[in-house]
Amino acid sequence: MRRAALLLSVLAGCGDPLAEGDYLGSPMTILQGRALAGSGQDPAPVRPHVGLVWPRLSGFPSPRVGCDPIDDGDLDEGPSFFAAGARIDAVFPSTFHIELYDPPPPAALGSYRDCEGALDGRMAVAFVLAFDDLDDDGTFSEESVNGGVDRPIGYSDRHMVIYVDVPPRPGSFAWEHVFLNPEAATRGYHVVEGVCADLEEPLDRIRVLGASEPLEVIVTPVDDDTEVEPHCLNFLWPGR
């Protein structure tokens, strides 16, 4: 009997572990982070979550510095997109990791173009947001906020997440003035931090830290009047 159990164990352990029916595959990237408590959490969050919110960049005009004005047509200010997030403990600091399996929606991608309209780069940019998932559906949306269903409770002041679809072209405006280290802006997900403007550079720029850089989220009261503006991340965003 013992030998039979041993044989079964050997057979059972041969090869790879099998994936189950709910397997999502290998993630493109896994974001690690921690949530820190800010001040004045009232009321205390019930179901705190951390997730990524991708603004709809495709609806905005593409920034073309030094070019003649180009009529990009009507603005498309549709809702932003929410990427899969992760639940965190209500006791802070709380660690989390977010698995990203797919690129962000195409409408979240914005482009950098030269004066002739040639593509200099394309990427999406996400805020790292903490929210109270009051309706317990694991998602966050502006509609749920407007409807008072979910409640934002914090954001990352220091980090954002970008997805590079088309890396910046060397010598392009994006290469020269958006990224501090453009050669690191390879295709895929990256964590970025803001680099403040200085005398030489009138706009903030972003430094690519890599997807394994841990995110830091401050859970602090956020209301309708709060402008989510991470520190020194006021760079020239891509557009249509």
Added chain:
Amino acid sequence: MIALRRGVAACLLALLFAPAPAGAGPRRYAVAIGANEGVGGDERLLYAERDAQRIAGILRDVGGFAPEDVLVLAGVTASDVRRAVIGVNARLRADPSPSLLFVFYSGHADAEALHLRGTRMPLAELRDLVTGSPAGVRVLVLDACRAGALTRVKGGRPGPSFRVDVEDRLDAEGVAILTSSAAGEDSQESDHLGASFFTHYLASALIGAGDRNGDGKVSLGESFTYASERTLAATSATVAGPQHPTYRWELGGRSDVVLTRPFTSAALGKLELPHAGSYLVHERAAEGPVVAEVASTRPGLIALAPGTYFVSRRAPDHLLEGEFRVDAGRRTRVDPASMRRIDYARVVRKGGTQRGSALAVFAQAGVRGPLLGLGTAVRAEAGTRLDFAGVSLQLRFAAGSSQADSPRLDIGTREIAASLAALRDFDLGVITLGVGVEAGGAWIAQRFHEERTPDRDAGVALVGPTAEAELRLAGPLSLRADGSLLTYFLEAGNDPGAASSRTPVTWRAALGAALAF
């Protein structure tokens, strides 16, 4: 199962012939004694009293014995036997016509005495009662252990017998001893036959199986020849070993005695066995008592009371079976074309032939239930099966695939499995049902149709109960269905670094066909 009887007995055959009055046939008297209960530590026999009833019935039906002249003693003591034989002898003295006395005993005995329900009757006393009988012809048949000790014959064969009708003038006298076994041998009962071996074959001989020369009469010599040959053949493979019936024929002249004329009674029918072979005849159905066994190298004929009989004919690798109606005064032919052929695995399970195993191959299509939420798998199966008397072994190979859609991924799973099953089969008419256990292993390959997500391949073990049903179609072809409830032993986990051992349970079912060899 064979029950052994202990004891020693001898059979004395005393023949004293007296000239018969012209035109007068001998009157026949019989005393048939059966004793299931012996003495002391004798194991209780099952069929001795039934043996006596059977012989008595045959003598009445086809031996020319008037019913009032046949005495059956079952479960009696030595005093009862003594009183009965003395009583018959007294009747014989009062009847001056030629006569025949037939005394039959089946039960326990030893070298000195018969064992009768706690009492002993010296063998010499019985011998003297018979040999001293006023009957013209005296026959004593004794079916008990170690009979040859009294005859001091370690196996023997009857000499050439020649038929002499009792009605004819006989000028021989003497003593003949018939034994059911040689010195040192046990005499055995057979649960399968429902009788002792020797009496069973003696009875078969008397109703016609022993009519070697085909003259419609069965002589003492013919009946003993048939009974001894069949007894030796049947007991050769038993645990107790072969049994060698013997006899000693001491006659001033050689003559034979016609014991039965099986085919002259209008009250009986005839069962014709048109082909040489080995036949077993049961009353009513296969489960009914065995009434005759015929093994002959030429066509045979036996007499039976009207009724329905189940006849089986044994060949080296198959059986033929069928039901036949026997009517009084009519002949019923056992036609092989009207019999069912039992072949392949069924004949192995049934036994009675030389075939010890049967091979078959099968092919099936089936499904396997969901495993780890990966969907139901469609499978193709093929295998081979080896049937023995008590167990069937099946080796199965299967290939299957399933498709599952996770929230973002298509998961294709392929499985190649091999398993061995051991089943116990039960033949119920044209359907065979089997239950058992199946165990084996499989190789499972998962493909995710996404370059970024690596494929996974794993070996797993499986075990579980299994059941099957098979419907015989024609010849070697059968329709089959089977299923199992399987426990898989495997490693699972979406995150390879956090995998764990799991034992999910699922089911398998398949439908197909089998071809036997």
